[in-house]
Amino acid sequence: MKVTRYLAGAAGVALMGEGVSLLLDVRDLTDVLVWLGGAVALHDAVIAPLVLLAGLVLVRGCVRGPVRGALVVAGALTVVALPVLLRPGRTANSSVLPLDYPRNLLIAWVTVATVTALVLAVRGLARRRRPPA
Template sequence: MKVTRVLLGAAGLALMGVGASLLADIRDLTGVLVWLGGAVVLHDGLIGPLVLLAGLALVRGGARGTVRGALVVAGALTVVALPVLLRPGRRANASVLPLDYPRNWLIAMAAVGAVTALALAVRWVARRRRSPS
């Protein structure tokens, strides 16, 4: 496990280096910093508390963590897709955003729901097998 952590840490640092080198090429860093600050505020001020409250209100027992994890993933996917979802319609240049983003966002949400349901089902079956009949 220690080797895996070291390798993942090294990969993370390498990716951070790539990101930093890409930031060095940006001429107007103010817009990027505002966007990053907005992402932090949106996550910590809205998504995080909503996920915790929804997990607390909707789910009891061992499934709460799984549901909260799914809500975090769904929230992150939604935040990333918001600019495209809020500005639907034709664009002057069809090659700029050539995909059907609302449909793809719905597919991603369905995939998150399906994986969550599968994980809950696997946990439920494992619990049933462990408990004496």
């Protein structure tokens, strides 16, 4: 377990380093700071309370954690996809946003739901296999 934790930490530090290197190439940091502030405010004021409320109201017992985790991931995916989903229309250059972003977001949501269902199924099987204490 410690090895996995160290690997995840090292990957996180490497990704943060990549983010800092990309941030150093930005000419106007004001726009970046406004975007980051908006992302933090959106997360803290909208996404987190809705996820916690949905987890409290919709789910009971041991499945609450995975469902809340899935809702957090789905919310983050949605926030990341919002700029291309809310774009004003077709651009003059068709190669700027060439993909079907609503379909791809739906695929990502289905993937999150499937992984959550698999996690819950594996947990359920593990509980059944344990001998009663």
